[in-house]
Amino acid sequence: MSYAVIIDCYTDEPSGLGVPPYLSVHSRYIAGVLKNQNIKYYYLTIDDLRYANGEDHFDNSYNKRIINKTKNANNVVNILKNAINIYVVMGCFVKYEYVSAEPPTFAEVENLLNIFCSKKTNKLLFYSLGGSELTRENIKRTVPSDLFNETIFGNTYNYFLGETIHKFKPNYDKLRQIAIDSSSVLQQIDRPVIIEIETATGCNRNPGCTFCIEGMRGLPLQFREKEDIIDEIKSLYDSGASYFRLGRQPNFYAYKNCDTKEIEALFKGIWSACPNIKTLHIDNVSPHNVNTYEGEKITKIVAKYTTSGNITPFGIESFDPIVREKCNLNGSLEDIHKSITIINKYGKGRGQNGLPKLLPGINIIYGLDGQNENTLKHNLENLKKILNSGNLVRRVFVRKLTSPYGEQFDNYNDEDLKEFNTWSKTIEKDFIVPMLKKVFPIGLEISDLRMEMYKDGNSILRQMGTCPVRVVILNKKLKLDEFYKVKVVGYIGNRTIIGDII
Numbered sequence: 001m002s003y004a005v006i007i008d009c010y011t012d013e014p015s016g017l018g019v020p021p022y023l024s025v026h027s028r029y030i031a032g033v034l035k036n037q038n039i040k041y042y043y044l045t046i047d048d049l050r051y052a053n054g055e056d057h058f059d060n061s062y063n064k065r066i067i068n069k070t071k072n073a074n075n076v077v078n079i080l081k082n083a084i085n086i087y088v089v090m091g092c093f094v095k096y097e098y099v100s101a102e103p104p105t106f107a108e109v110e111n112l113l114n115i116f117c118s119k120k121t122n123k124l125l126f127y128s129l130g131g132s133e134l135t136r137e138n139i140k141r142t143v144p145s146d147l148f149n150e151t152i153f154g155n156t157y158n159y160f161l162g163e164t165i166h167k168f169k170p171n172y173d174k175l176r177q178i179a180i181d182s183s184s185v186l187q188q189i190d191r192p193v194i195i196e197i198e199t200a201t202g203c204n205r206n207p208g209c210t211f212c213i214e215g216m217r218g219l220p221l222q223f224r225e226k227e228d229i230i231d232e233i234k235s236l237y238d239s240g241a242s243y244f245r246l247g248r249q250p251n252f253y254a255y256k257n258c259d260t261k262e263i264e265a266l267f268k269g270i271w272s273a274c275p276n277i278k279t280l281h282i283d284n285v286s287p288h289n290v291n292t293y294e295g296e297k298i299t300k301i302v303a304k305y306t307t308s309g310n311i312t313p314f315g316i317e318s319f320d321p322i323v324r325e326k327c328n329l330n331g332s333l334e335d336i337h338k339s340i341t342i343i344n345k346y347g348k349g350r351g352q353n354g355l356p357k358l359l360p361g362i363n364i365i366y367g368l369d370g371q372n373e374n375t376l377k378h379n380l381e382n383l384k385k386i387l388n389s390g391n392l393v394r395r396v397f398v399r400k401l402t403s404p405y406g407e408q409f410d411n412y413n414d415e416d417l418k419e420f421n422t423w424s425k426t427i428e429k430d431f432i433v434p435m436l437k438k439v440f441p442i443g444l445e446i447s448d449l450r451m452e453m454y455k456d457g458n459s460i461l462r463q464m465g466t467c468p469v470r471v472v473i474l475n476k477k478l479k480l481d482e483f484y485k486v487k488v489v490g491y492i493g494n495r496t497i498i499g500d501i502i
């Protein structure tokens with residue numbers, strides 16, 4: 001019987017995550033469309049191929065290059081040898097050190113495909129980035145020549161629907177059934193995953209921020225119907241999924257033009273269909289939609305209907321007024337501070353798993369247009385103001401401005417990199433660690449921590465949710481994927497604390 005193979009090489013976009021433990025919409029939608037069209041398929045990860053190629057774990061560490069194997073891991077050679085079509089899914093915007101996964105380079109994919117696949121097998125690359133025609137041309141130049149029959153940008157399902165012109169444009173009518181059918185992929189995965197759920201495409205600001213990939217795609221704002229989202233989650237839930245993030249959109253608060261009734265109905269519908277969900281989180285929020293009448297109401301709803309440990313990650317990017325104006329960043333400084341207070345007002349209380357219900361997250365970017373010798377000072381002054389306000393922030397992410405082609409196209413000189421290092425270290429010392437100690441005080445008990453990684457003789461645990469803190473259990477090898485409760489006993493640094501099992 002003929003069949004297709006999806007090889008998940010993981011994706012990490014500004015609005016949408018697909019690096020384990022996250023499962024991206026891209027691979028899942030391919031699974032859904034194949035199921036929808038009655039085409040048998042196998043789902044593999046790049047880890048399966050590495051494992052089939054002889055990679056193994058180490059004595060005192062798990063090998064994160066093979067830890068995300070699927071149920072098909074022991075049958076990779078046969079599966080790939082007899083496949084009719086192979087669909088490779090890739091696209092990581094930043095080069096990030098993930099806790100328990102390692103996305104491959106093009107060179108590695110080329111090597112492994114050449115080992116396991118016939119030259120004649122039809123191979124397609126689905127590359128999730130590629131904002132404009134220019135970026136697509138640049139990306140194509142880095143793809144190994146003669147490896148793929150085609151490189152496809154945009155929504156994966158559009159390819160199967162025969163869409164050739166508007167590949168990035170969502171087809172939410174057709175996506176409805178595809179998303180429901182995508183739950184079939186879970187039969188081939190045996191480790192717990194957090195499922196990224198799409199609610200919208202496009203930005204509700206026009207013009208948007210100057211550097212943004214979403215703006216570059218130039219798509220009008222489009223929302224999925226809540227019934228479609230609920231039915232999709234129900235189908236995944238019935239197939240065993242328990243962890244969800246409404247993360248595939250640039251700004252969750254903009255859903256249905258900030259319609260509080262629609263947002264509440266969405267959450268109510270999800271809980272009524274799936275009462276035992278363990279994680280329901282969101283991602284990506286613009287502060288200019290929080291410091292408003294509707295924004296405050298939405299915050300109350302999100303804090304009420306999502307599970308503890310949730311975050312509203314704010315794309316603040318810079319507190320420097322010059323940079324903000326030059327890059328047309330969203331919201332004023334006043335909006336940002338007030339938004340942080342609003343989120344704290346409704347979300348600061350701790351839930352069952354020990355974490356505050358809902359807290360803001362802050363993203364800071366180095367290298368934006370207009371950056372000057374005072375930019376770091378502005379950032380630190382404002383972060384200090386937040387620290388002294390009594391408000392809490394769950395996480396800060398400082399990164400370099402990335403080329404819209406992805407980080408591999410960046411061109412920073414040594415001096416820039418040194419300066420970026422200074423930024424990261426100063427923000428970590430002056431804000432991140434002092435805030436970490438407030439959110440995770442010594443003695444705090446945290447539950448639902450999954451044993452995710454064993455490294456250098458220590459176990460690393462995280463909750464199955466958005467931007468979780470890393471809890472290190474020193475000198476112990478715990479059982480992979482088991483859940484534990486711990487007490488906070490110390491701090492290592494950025495996003496990392498030390499715990500004792502209780």
Ligand code: SF4
Pocket residue numbers: 202203204205207208209210212213214215250251286315330
């Ligand atoms: S608010 Fe700015 S960063 Fe966010 S999606 Fe719109 S343009 Fe992009």
